[in-house]
Amino acid sequence: MFSSTIGQDCPSRREIQGTLKQVQKLLAAHESSYGQSLKNLKKKINLLQNSAPKLPRDTNITCPKLDAPLYGRKLGKSQSVGHEVHFLCDPGYELVGSESRLCQESLVWGGQQPTCRNINECASSPCLNGGTCTDEVNQFSCVCAKGWAGVTCQSPVPTFFLSITNTSAGAAAATVLPAATSGPFVRPPRCTMTQGTTHCTCEPGYTISGRDPYTCTDIDECELFHNGQSGRLCLHTCVNTPGGYRCNCPAGYEVTRDGRGCKDIDECATRQNNCTRDQTCINTNGGYQCVRVECPKIPNASYVKTSPMRCERNPCPLDNKACSQTPNSFSYHYLSVVSNLSAPRVMFRVSALRPIGDTLRFSLVGGRHIRRYFTVQRSDRLTGQLMLVSPVQGPATLEAEVEMTELERKEQLGRYITKVTMFVSQYDF
Numbered sequence: 001m002f003s004s005t006i007g008q009d010c011p012s013r014r015e016i017q018g019t020l021k022q023v024q025k026l027l028a029a030h031e032s033s034y035g036q037s038l039k040n041l042k043k044k045i046n047l048l049q050n051s052a053p054k055l056p057r058d059t060n061i062t063c064p065k066l067d068a069p070l071y072g073r074k075l076g077k078s079q080s081v082g083h084e085v086h087f088l089c090d091p092g093y094e095l096v097g098s099e100s101r102l103c104q105e106s107l108v109w110g111g112q113q114p115t116c117r118n119i120n121e122c123a124s125s126p127c128l129n130g131g132t133c134t135d136e137v138n139q140f141s142c143v144c145a146k147g148w149a150g151v152t153c154q155s156p157v158p159t160f161f162l163s164i165t166n167t168s169a170g171a172a173a174a175t176v177l178p179a180a181t182s183g184p185f186v187r188p189p190r191c192t193m194t195q196g197t198t199h200c201t202c203e204p205g206y207t208i209s210g211r212d213p214y215t216c217t218d219i220d221e222c223e224l225f226h227n228g229q230s231g232r233l234c235l236h237t238c239v240n241t242p243g244g245y246r247c248n249c250p251a252g253y254e255v256t257r258d259g260r261g262c263k264d265i266d267e268c269a270t271r272q273n274n275c276t277r278d279q280t281c282i283n284t285n286g287g288y289q290c291v292r293v294e295c296p297k298i299p300n301a302s303y304v305k306t307s308p309m310r311c312e313r314n315p316c317p318l319d320n321k322a323c324s325q326t327p328n329s330f331s332y333h334y335l336s337v338v339s340n341l342s343a344p345r346v347m348f349r350v351s352a353l354r355p356i357g358d359t360l361r362f363s364l365v366g367g368r369h370i371r372r373y374f375t376v377q378r379s380d381r382l383t384g385q386l387m388l389v390s391p392v393q394g395p396a397t398l399e400a401e402v403e404m405t406e407l408e409r410k411e412q413l414g415r416y417i418t419k420v421t422m423f424v425s426q427y428d429f
C-alpha cells in the first residue's frame with residue numbers, strides 16, 4: 001500500500017487518510033477480541049485458585065522458638081522440620097523431661113519441654129555419726145553432732161577443740177584459749193564435691209596440714225616468719241592468734257598503723273606524765289623523765305638560774321682569782337636515743353656566739369666511763385662537737401660535759417660548761 005511505482009505519482013492526501021482509517025478499525029477489532037480472551041483467562045485462574053487447597057506461601061517452614069531450661073542450656077539452633085534440639089543441665093542439676101525434641105511436619109515440637117532440677121546430694125545420707133545434711137547447689141554440708149567433725153562428721157573432735165565449739169560464737173571463742181599453750185587451733189574446712197572428688201579449702205590464716213585432710217589448722221605466722229628474710233614480722237613480740245597474729249609493743253609504746261611496728265608514746269606532749277610544775281618533762285623512747293636543773297654549788301662562786309636549763313655565775317669580786325677561774329655558765333641539755341645507736345656520730349654541738357679572745361678550746365670533762373663512749377672534736381674555729389664513738393646498750397643514762405675555754409694570749413678569759421644527759425632506751429626503737 002505504501003510502495004511507490006516508478007513513473008507513478010505519489011498518493012494523494014485523501015488516499016492516505018482513507019488507508020489510515022481502515023488500519024485503525026482493524027486494530028480496534030483485534031483489541032476487543034483479545035480483551036475478551038484475557039478476561040476469560042483471569043476468571044479461569046481465579047476459579048482454579050479458589051478450588052485448590054491452600055498452601056503456606058513461605059517455603060522456610062519452622063517450628064516455634066524453644067527456650068533453654070533454667071539452670072541449663074539448649075544445643076542446636078535450627079527450628080526447621082526434621083531438625084532436633086538437645087538440652088543439658090548445669091552441674092549439680094538433673095534433667096527432667098525430654099533430652100531432645102524434634103520439629104515435626106505438623107510444625108509442633110515432639111516430646112516435653114525439660115526442666116533442670118537441683119540434685120539432692122543429701123539423698124545418699126553422706127553425714128555420718130548423727131550429722132544433719134543440708135543440700136546445696138552441687139554440694140552438701142554437714143552439721144555434726146557433738147563430738148564429731150570433718151566434712152562428713154567422720155572424725156572425733158579432740159577434747160581441747162570441744163571447749164571452743166561449746167562457747168557461743170566461734171570467732172570470739174577462739175580468744176578463750178591462750179595461744180600456743182592449748183595446741184593448734186582448728187576449724188572445719190569448706191568442701192565441695194565435684195564428680196566424686198572432694199576439694200576442701202580453709203579460711204584465710206588456716207591450712208590443711210598433716211594427715212587429716214578435713215581439718216584446717218591455724219598458721220603460726222610468728223613461727224613461720226621468725227627468721228624471715230624479709231625481716232621481722234613484728235618489731236617487738238608476735239602473738240599467734242587463731243586465723244592471724246598480733247604484734248605487741250612494750251609499755252610506753254603503741255603499735256604503729258601497719259600493726260607491726262612500735263611507736264613511742266610522747267608522754268610530755270599528751271600529758272601522760274606526773275612531772276611537777278618546777279620540773280621539765282623530757283620524752284624518752286619508751287618512757288619520760290622529769291628533770292629539774294639545780295645550779296652547782298662551787299667554792300668561791302655562786303650561780304643563779306637564768307633560764308630553766310641555764311645557770312650563770314654571779315659577778316666575782318675584783319681581784320678574786322679563785323672566783324674568776326670558775327666556770328662562767330652551766331648549760332643543760334637532754335637527749336633521748338635508742339639502744340645500740342650506731343657510732344660514730346655527732347650528738348651535740350657547742351659554739352661560741354661572740355668570742356672575745358683569740359683562741360677557743362673544747363674538751364670533754366669526765367672519767368674513763370664517759371670517754372669510752374664520747375669524744376669532743378672541733379668542727380670549725382668556733383664550734384666543738386660531742387661525738388658518740390661506741391654504741392650504748394640501753395637502758396642507760398650517760399652524762400657528758402663539754403667545756404669550752406676562751407683564751408687571749410693563753411690567758412683564760414672564760415669557761416663555759418655544757419652538760420649533756422643522754423637517755424638510752426631499753427630497746428633499739
Ligand SMILES: [Ca+2]
Nearest residue numbers: 219241243244
Ligand atoms: Ca595464726
Ligand SMILES: [Ca+2]
Nearest residue numbers: 265284286287
Ligand atoms: Ca615516751
